[in-house]
Amino acid sequence: MMERQALGIEVVPVTTHVGAEIRNIDLSQPQSAETIRQIRAALVQHGVVFFRNQSLDSAQYEALAHAFGKPVRPNSGIIPALAGTTVIAEVRKDPDMGRNVGGSWHTDQVYRPNPSWGTMLLCREVPTFGGDTLWASMSAAYDRLSPGLQKTLRGLRAVHSNANVQSRMNTGRAPDPDVVHPVVIRHPESGRRILYVSPSYTRNFEGWTEAESKPLLDYLYQQAQHPEIFCRFRWEKGSLAFWDNYHTWHFAVNDYEAGERVMHRIVVEGPPFDRELETGA
Secondary structure (H helix, E strand, O other): OOEEOOOOOEEEEOOOOOOEEEEOOOOOOOOOHHHHHHHHHHHHHHOEEEEOOOOOOHHHHHHHHHOOOEEEOOOOOOOOEOOOOOOOEEEEOOOOOOOOOOOOOEOOOOOOOOOOOEEEEEEEEOOOOOOOEEEEEHHHHHHOOOHHHHHHHOOOEEEEOOHHHHHHOOOOOOOOOOEEEEOEEEOOOOOOEEEOOOOOOEEEEOOOOHHHHHHHHHHHHHHOOOHHHEEEEOOOOOOEEEEEOOOEEEEEOOOOOOOOOEEEEEEEEOOOOOOOOOOOO
């Protein structure tokens, strides 16, 4: 159902649980506080929002990001900053890369003490076919679990590390120190409970060995990969996706050749983890 907003933008859900397209807006122009509020409300509700046919230069793109929070400098060891910018990272698959960036289910930067909230991805070049991205709702994944398992998980914390990613991408850098986050968080704006584990970064439950943790983690990962709780987005040049890393996982499908797909990414700090909301109580 289309949700027409007071100032003319339209919010069109793309699936039941995750994703909405926002229409009738030119993101290259300064936006009013009310429009920013409406976009943020749609993002909180749907987890990821999509914009088509946008034409933004780097300065306009950065200005848009600043309207929602503080942009984060890219991790130069994994995805370097775009030349001439400080907060835009260029995401591409180079000829020597057998695997693309983001080609597995994950949430961005969960391995940080204060994980990132929002990620923006602007499509600069797109393959003739392929290169789609999928998003999954981790609040819907939590809701799929039995009340007994939900209660158990609310008492657990998990250890997260970027060691595997640093090794796979051959950055030559030591991994960041491990961090620990609750397995179930409450979203700081919607209040919804969210399953907060990530196949790319979660190592084990705090106080458990990796071998003990693996069966339960694998089960939780399976619950987040049911087609009815995710959406798939077909990119076009000028498309922009903006997603909530607290709420969603995402997966960049690796079905295109090197150099065909070029994206500009900005990670935005948003509402921090509220330690009182993390408990799941």
